[in-house]
Amino acid sequence: LAKTTQPISMDSYEGQEVNITCSHNNIATNDYITWYQQFPSQGPRFIIQGYKTKVTNEVASLFIPADRKSSTLSLPRVSLSDTAVYYCLVGDTPGGSQGNLIFGKGTKLSVKP
Amino acid sequence: DAGVIQSPRHEVTEMGQEVTLRCKPISGHDYLFWYRQTMMRGLELLIYFNNNVPIDDSGMPEDRFSAKMPNASFSTLKIQPSEPRDSAVYFCASSSLARSSSYEQYFGPGTRLTVT
Numbered sequence: 001l002a003k004t005t006q007p008i009s010m011d012s013y014e015g016q017e018v019n020i021t022c023s024h025n026n027i028a029t030n031d032y033i034t035w036y037q038q039f040p041s042q043g044p045r046f047i048i049q050g051y052k053t054k055v056t057n058e059v060a061s062l063f064i065p066a067d068r069k070s071s072t073l074s075l076p077r078v079s080l081s082d083t084a085v086y087y088c089l090v091g092d093t094p095g096g097s098q099g100n101l102i103f104g105k106g107t108k109l110s111v112k113p
Numbered sequence: 114d115a116g117v118i119q120s121p122r123h124e125v126t127e128m129g130q131e132v133t134l135r136c137k138p139i140s141g142h143d144y145l146f147w148y149r150q151t152m153m154r155g156l157e158l159l160i161y162f163n164n165n166v167p168i169d170d171s172g173m174p175e176d177r178f179s180a181k182m183p184n185a186s187f188s189t190l191k192i193q194p195s196e197p198r199d200s201a202v203y204f205c206a207s208s209s210l211a212r213s214s215s216y217e218q219y220f221g222p223g224t225r226l227t228v229t
Contacts, residue, residue: 034217038156041223042220042222043204043220043222043223044204044218044220046217046219049217103148103155103156104155105155105156106155106156
């Protein structure tokens with residue numbers, strides 16, 4: 001299983017861009033990189049997923065270098081409501097391997113006014 | 114869609130008692146997952162099902178834990194007997210690759226279990 005390493009916590013201010021980097025040195029060829037967000041007292045919520053290069057949606061961007069040994073979640077112009085825990089996960093497609101997702105403890109992002 | 118439904122939302126029980134947590138996945142989803150979350154260990158996968166069949170239960174901590182999925186719309190996680198160290202938030206999630214091109218799991222609101 002590909003293990004991921006991400007910072008335990010990060011602080012930011014409203015309006016800033018936040019980049020959270022995740023290391024996954026043992027990522028396998030078939031593995032995708034997925035990020036989830038969790039607010040207090042709620043279950044995690046899917047943010048974005050990618051395989052290589054760059055993926056962008058209405059919430060965030062995901063940058064993946066050519067070697068895929070790391071990835072960076074970019075949140076543009078954060079607000080107080082972006083305060084949450086962000087999880088980086090690596091795993092291949094379902095059909096048995098979806099259960100290999102390891103959430104760990106994530107990165108606790110605190111956005112200040 | 115109502116999303117993943119879990120019950121109860123909160124459960125307080127005494128050590129030694131049996132606890133049953135319930136989950137209704139999103140209609141049409143063929144994967145169901147049970148997770149446990151604590152401050153010390155984070156979010157851990159306990160077991161997951163595909164088409165009602167348990168695929169991997171290696172995360173189940175011990176024989177006191179059991180999970181069933183009698184049909185596509187219902188699953189239970191049972192702890193018997195319960196112990197204080199089982200206190201945690203238990204999440205149920207469901208997914209369907211056929212209905213989504215992403216690797217997305219939909220989580221329920223969780224059940225906060227306290228064993229005294």
